[in-house]
Amino acid sequence: MNAPRRIAVVGAGLAAVSTCDALRAHGYDGDLVLYSAERGLPYDRPPLSKNVLLGKDRREDVLLRPEQWYDDQRVRLREGTVVQAIRPRPGGVELADGVIEPADRIVLATGGTPRTLPVPGGADPEILLLRTWEDAQLLRERLLPGARVAVVGAGLIGAETAAVATTLGCRVTLVDPVGVPLAPVVGDDIATALHDRHRAEGIDVVTAAVDRVERRGRRFLIGLSGYGGTVAADTIVVGIGIRPATQPAEAAGLRVDDGVLVDADRRTSHPAVHAVGDVAREAGRRTRHEHWEAAQRDGDAAARGILGLPATDPVAPWFWSDRHGTRLEAIGTMAEAERTVLRGAVDSGAFLALGLRGERVVAAAAIDRTRDIRTVRRIIDRRVTVDPSALADESTDLRSMLTR
Ligand SMILES: Cc1cc2nc3c(=O)[nH]c(=O)nc-3n(C[C@H](O)[C@H](O)[C@H](O)COP(=O)(O)OP(=O)(O)OC[C@H]3O[C@@H](n4cnc5c(N)ncnc54)[C@H](O)[C@@H]3O)c2cc1C
Structure with a gap:
């Protein structure tokens, strides 16, 4: 394929910004447009469940790049601009008003949206999720000393949220159907030590599946199967994983199976479209790597793929999580x-x-x-x-x- 003259990057999280960074670092000189459904300068997500919830980091502390970077790198940021559809052939992205903006390569970096609880009452909009800056602000307002906070899901984000809520003086219940969450990821010994720590810090750890959520005025009652009881809460926050935002890829007929399927260069089943970060799954791997470093490395891999540069040697995936x-x-x-x-x-x-x-x-x-x-x-x-x-x-x- 010829060298691209205009690349459209859909999404403006870490994977998208890393792609732009890597394209420029590897010498790409053409147009670069970053379409962001969110408003404001792109920001980093890990602090949301850590220092942002604790009230230590402000928005300007968690920006992925300073404002000047977009000018310096000639990256045109289109804030609050949702890409409704991609048109790999003849080449362009379609916006909400039907306008098609041309691009001869498209990089999908659309991340994912948090899953809601798949039980009666589970989609109540008052049940909080944590993915965006706005989600973190809403949750922070509720984490008041003495508030009864139920965290559903004891994976990475749930565990961090439970830990922060405890630090802020909330009375926290952490609900998960699995006795030792994370064991398949970190092994039994580490997973047990981590989960025991929640109890040691005063969190009420409940091993049960949520089977319904009922509103009681401004409060909630959580029904639990196999537990013989309910949990009352002023606030519920759910951290049970994400759904990859694959809709534009599916509509364009790209191969999708729990993520947009990509090769080692992050190329999708369409040669003019790459996919990076949480939305992508490398064909042959069982899971997507929904982690910070993987999103960053994907950007470099996609840039190399687009520019026809040799790939770097693969490295073992890494992630971190801070709690207590x-x-x-x-x-x-x-x-x-x-x-x-x-x-x-x-x-x-x-x-x-x-x-x-x-x-x-x-x-x-x-x-x-x-x-x-x-x-x-x-x-x-x-x-x-x-x-x-x-x-x-x-x-x-x-x-x-x-x-x-
Ligand atoms: C609260 C939280 C804490 C985390 N903590 C850690 C941690 O401690 N360690 C770790 O390794 N990882 C952590 N992660 C995971 C890490 O942050 C993610 O893996 C990473 O942010 C993924 O980046 P991404 O660019 O693929 O997706 P995202 O950051 O989700 O960015 C996707 C962007 O695309 C936009 N978008 C979607 N569809 C469209 C469209 N059609 N048009 C335009 N824009 C669109 C979205 O609005 C979003 O802004 C955490 C994640 C969260 C949410």
Whole structure:
């Protein structure tokens, strides 16, 4: 395909901004238009469930790029402009008023929308979700000392929200049908330590599925199956995952299956359309990587693909999550491991779980062990063979395994 003259990037989250950044860094000199359904300068989402909820970060603290960057990089930001449809052939994006703006490449970076509870009463607009700046402001107003807050879903965002609400003096109930949430992602040991910590911090942890939500005036009653009771709450916030925003891709006939399917270059089933970030799923992988770093790396991969540059070597995916003053980090895919080796004492609160397949580390998760996680990532990416007993032995420096 010829070098593009105009690229339309649909969405203006991290994946979109990273794509623009990478296109310019790799020498793309043509037009770049960023279509954003939201108003204002694009912002980062991880602080929403952390410092923004705590009231420590303002909007200007969480911008993805300063205003000047858009001028410097010649990125035309179209705020509050929803792309209704994409027209890969002859090439353009259709806006709400029916106008088609031309583009010879399209990058879909539309992210996703939070799932609502699929039970009677579950779609009540007073039940809060957390994805946007506005969602975070609404939730923050409700996190008053003494308020009864029910958090449904103890995954990453639910756990962080429960922790912040506790810090702000709310009486928090955390509801999840799974006894030890996150175990498939971080392994049993880390998942158990994380979940136990909620209880230690005074959160009422309930293992049950929500089967209905009823309004009682301005309050809620949550019905729970298999629990023999209900939970009363002033505020409910739901964190049970997202639905990838695939509608424009589906309507254009692109291959979609729990995300827009892409190859390693983030190219979709249409050669002029790429997809990046939370909305994309690499064909052959079981899940989408709904994490910050994956969105950023996708931008670079798509830019290289569009410009015909060689791809970089793949790296193990990484994410972090902050709760109760501790940091969880994980790399790789724990489900691929045959067994787990622990490094560090579980009671110390700061330890590492390494997932092994044969003599290779394929995944790791850690609480408050950032330096080790960095080293383990290199061990995974370089496919180093390891001695499992040395991994477990704290007196063996993990870095020494890289030099063998
Ligand atoms: C509260 C919260 C906390 C998080 N914390 C962490 C964390 O601690 N660690 C971590 O690794 N990850 C974290 N993440 C995940 C990480 O932020 C996401 O993976 C990342 O933001 C995905 O970026 P994206 O650009 O793919 O999608 P998004 O950031 O969702 O951006 C998509 C944008 O596209 C816009 N859009 C959609 N459709 C259209 C359309 N048709 N036309 C125009 N615009 C459109 C949307 O309005 C949105 O602005 C967190 C996410 C949230 C929500």
